[in-house]
Amino acid sequence: MSVLIYTESENGKFKKTAFELASYAREIANTMGTSLTAVAVNAENAGELAQYGVDKTLMVSSEELKNFNAKAYADVVAQAAKKEGSEVVVVSSSANAKYLAPELAIKLEAGYAPNTVALPESTSPFKVKRTAFTNKAFNFTEISTAVKLIGLSKNAFGLKEAQGEGTVEDFAPELEAGDFAIEVVSVDKVSGKVTIADAETVVSGGRGLKGPENWGMIEELAEVLGAATACSKPVSDLGWRPHSEHVGQTGKPVASNLYIAVGISGAIQHLAGINASKTKVVINNDPEAPFFKAADYGVVGDAFEVVPQLIEKLKTFKANNA
Amino acid sequence: MKILVCISHVPDTTSKINFTDGDSTFDTNGVQFVINPNDEFGLTRAMWFKEKQGASVTVVNVGEADTEPTLRKALAIGADEAIRVNAHPTDGFFVARQLAKVAKDGGYDLIIAGRESIDYNGGMVPGMLASLIDANFVNTCISLEVEGNEATAIREIDGGKETVKTKLPLVVGGQKGLVEEKDLKIPNMRGIMMARKKQLTVLEPEAAESRTKAVSFEKPAPKGEVKLVSPDNLDELIDLLHNEAKVI
Ligand SMILES: Cc1cc2nc3c(=O)[nH]c(=O)nc-3n(C[C@H](O)[C@H](O)[C@H](O)COP(=O)(O)OP(=O)(O)OC[C@H]3O[C@@H](n4cnc5c(N)ncnc54)[C@H](O)[C@@H]3O)c2cc1C
Numbered sequence: 001m002s003v004l005i006y007t008e009s010e011n012g013k014f015k016k017t018a019f020e021l022a023s024y025a026r027e028i029a030n031t032m033g034t035s036l037t038a039v040a041v042n043a044e045n046a047g048e049l050a051q052y053g054v055d056k057t058l059m060v061s062s063e064e065l066k067n068f069n070a071k072a073y074a075d076v077v078a079q080a081a082k083k084e085g086s087e088v089v090v091v092s093s094s095a096n097a098k099y100l101a102p103e104l105a106i107k108l109e110a111g112y113a114p115n116t117v118a119l120p121e122s123t124s125p126f127k128v129k130r131t132a133f134t135n136k137a138f139n140f141t142e143i144s145t146a147v148k149l150i151g152l153s154k155n156a157f158g159l160k161e162a163q164g165e166g167t168v169e170d171f172a173p174e175l176e177a178g179d180f181a182i183e184v185v186s187v188d189k190v191s192g193k194v195t196i197a198d199a200e201t202v203v204s205g206g207r208g209l210k211g212p213e214n215w216g217m218i219e220e221l222a223e224v225l226g227a228a229t230a231c232s233k234p235v236s237d238l239g240w241r242p243h244s245e246h247v248g249q250t251g252k253p254v255a256s257n258l259y260i261a262v263g264i265s266g267a268i269q270h271l272a273g274i275n276a277s278k279t280k281v282v283i284n285n286d287p288e289a290p291f292f293k294a295a296d297y298g299v300v301g302d303a304f305e306v307v308p309q310l311i312e313k314l315k316t317f318k319a320n321n322a
Numbered sequence: 323m324k325i326l327v328c329i330s331h332v333p334d335t336t337s338k339i340n341f342t343d344g345d346s347t348f349d350t351n352g353v354q355f356v357i358n359p360n361d362e363f364g365l366t367r368a369m370w371f372k373e374k375q376g377a378s379v380t381v382v383n384v385g386e387a388d389t390e391p392t393l394r395k396a397l398a399i400g401a402d403e404a405i406r407v408n409a410h411p412t413d414g415f416f417v418a419r420q421l422a423k424v425a426k427d428g429g430y431d432l433i434i435a436g437r438e439s440i441d442y443n444g445g446m447v448p449g450m451l452a453s454l455i456d457a458n459f460v461n462t463c464i465s466l467e468v469e470g471n472e473a474t475a476i477r478e479i480d481g482g483k484e485t486v487k488t489k490l491p492l493v494v495g496g497q498k499g500l501v502e503e504k505d506l507k508i509p510n511m512r513g514i515m516m517a518r519k520k521q522l523t524v525l526e527p528e529a530a531e532s533r534t535k536a537v538s539f540e541k542p543a544p545k546g547e548v549k550l551v552s553p554d555n556l557d558e559l560i561d562l563l564h565n566e567a568k569v570i
């Protein structure tokens with residue numbers, strides 16, 4: 001018996017979600033009176049996981065697995081779960097985790113509850129709370145299979161340090177040719193830029209910004225805050241910004257700590273996708289804009305005046321608080 | 323090429339979400355149902371294959387009789403025929419099992435589904451289906467080309483995109499980008515007339531268990547009032563974000 005997490009890394013470094021998964025799964029393991037194992041692929045510094053309560057890390061080092069490959073990675077996690085006799089397996093909500101989870105669920109004959117936002121309500125029956133209707137509601141889901149697969153929403157649990165010594169074990173899963181039937185030809189990824197998925201803060205612009213030539217200040221505001229940039233759907237439909245920045249019900253979900261919306265009206269479809277963010281700020285010159293009903297803080301004003309001032313003030317703030 | 327497009331039938335994006343029976347059931351009262359937005363992109367891409375490369379397009383839904391208008395709409399957009407598996411879609415695994423049966427029996431080369439349904443946001447049916455029928459699978463697919471037995475797809479990843487090559491049979495989890503928004507097909511009068519004559523086959527479900535059960539729902543706690551900050555006093559905003567919200 002054990003709880004297993006699949007900890008993601010990039011260029012050898014664990015992602016923050018890896019520590020969040022560890023913190024979350026540690027509590028489940030405690031409740032169930034069992035141990036916590038992590039499985040990691042081509043990562044360094046497994047000791048970092050121990051700081052968040054991981055008892056044992058199965059470390060896979062493989063040239064074949066250099067690029068993410070959903071089927072092969074699902075195979076790795078499934079073999080780790082079988083070896084450990086894991087009853088609960090937890091993965092993140094990254095694009096890659098959501099890609100491999102359904103395959104993993106079939107391999108483990110597990111019921112899968114994605115977008116889970118809290119510790120299980122009960123472990124017998126096994127019941128979790130997840131978002132549904134794109135953040136317009138929560139749903140309590142019972143998983144009835146022997147093995148349970150949970151997809152944890154980003155930022156839903158936070159980090160909790162734990163005491164303990166973790167061990168590391170080399171793990172060599174058996175992979176088959178069929179695992180590599182999807183061949184990665186090229187990866188086009190902006191390096192050095194924070195992604196919406198990983199960002200603590202997201203700065204988002206809407207049609208109120210009038211045109212793509214005005215995005216300089218959005219990018220600058222994002223840079224000062226170490227934030228990712230995003231946009232409303234019409235902005236990407238108009239080609240002002242890439243599709244990958246479109247957030248909302250039909251775009252990317254945002255679950256950051258801080259979401260700043262500039263010149264965005266706050267349509268229901270937009271709000272649905274960003275409601276999981278903790279603190280929301282709106283800057284809009286129309287006090288009647290629906291976003292003011294959804295936001296925590298608001299500035300009624302012209303973005304072209306407010307944003308440049310905010311950038312300057314934030315720079316001063318950062319300089320004083322460095 | 324034989325294409326199967328999986329269509330889920332979901333509340334329109336503007337729907338207010340409410341529950342009945344002691345918060346155990348989604349209240350469909352006054353809710354308008356539509357083709358899941360992600361599936362609309364997939365369906366239009368399938369029509370492109372039909373027009374340019376001579377494919378046949380079947381649409382399928384696992385649902386009760388009330389989903390038929392959604393399937394008729396897909397026929398009006400141009401699908402050749404429709405299949406409804408007559409069952410309440412209790413969970414993603416159950417639906418994937420039903421679709422796997424349809425997919426195997428029909429011998430489809432390409433199965434286009436959506437990245438996720440906007441109702442339960444499961445994002446699991448396409449991947450489970452691919453796994454059950456041992457087909458290749460590309461998720462968050464934003465571009466798809468097929469030549470003979472070979473497919474080239476672009477998939478959205480966190481922070482960028484990735485181009486992959488694979489072989490048919492293939493299942494994709496599609497989304498916006500598969501076609502452009504402005505190219506989405508909408509039914510015209512002729513399409514609607516023709517759809518009435520097209521075949522809509524109703525199949526009885528296979529015995530399959532559900533592995534998860536939605537037991538109850540809860541609405542998010544109502545939000546407090548927004549705190550307004552004057553544009554002349556942005557220091558206050560910074561102060562609130564730093565000391566109150568603790569996010570900067
Ligand atoms: C099926 C479907 C799915 C959808 N999915 C999504 C989705 O996923 N994401 C999404 O975002 N939308 C989505 N939409 C679109 C959504 O309904 C809205 O149309 C969209 O969010 C509006 O974008 P916007 O706020 O940028 O533009 P607008 O609604 O045009 O709002 C612009 C805002 O800018 C303000 N403004 C103007 N000038 C200034 C200025 N100088 N300074 C400050 N503020 C200014 C205005 O007061 C206004 O509130 C969807 C719609 C449909 C039908």
Ligand SMILES: Nc1ncnc2c1ncn2[C@@H]1O[C@H](COP(=O)(O)O)[C@@H](O)[C@H]1O
Pocket residue numbers: 327328329330331358360361382383384385411414417434435436437438439440442443444445446447448
């Ligand atoms: N009941 C259903 N009938 C047919 N296809 C479905 C059904 N449910 C989900 N799908 C397909 O699977 C995709 C992902 O759905 P889900 O896993 O429910 O988020 C949808 O976009 C559809 O293409």
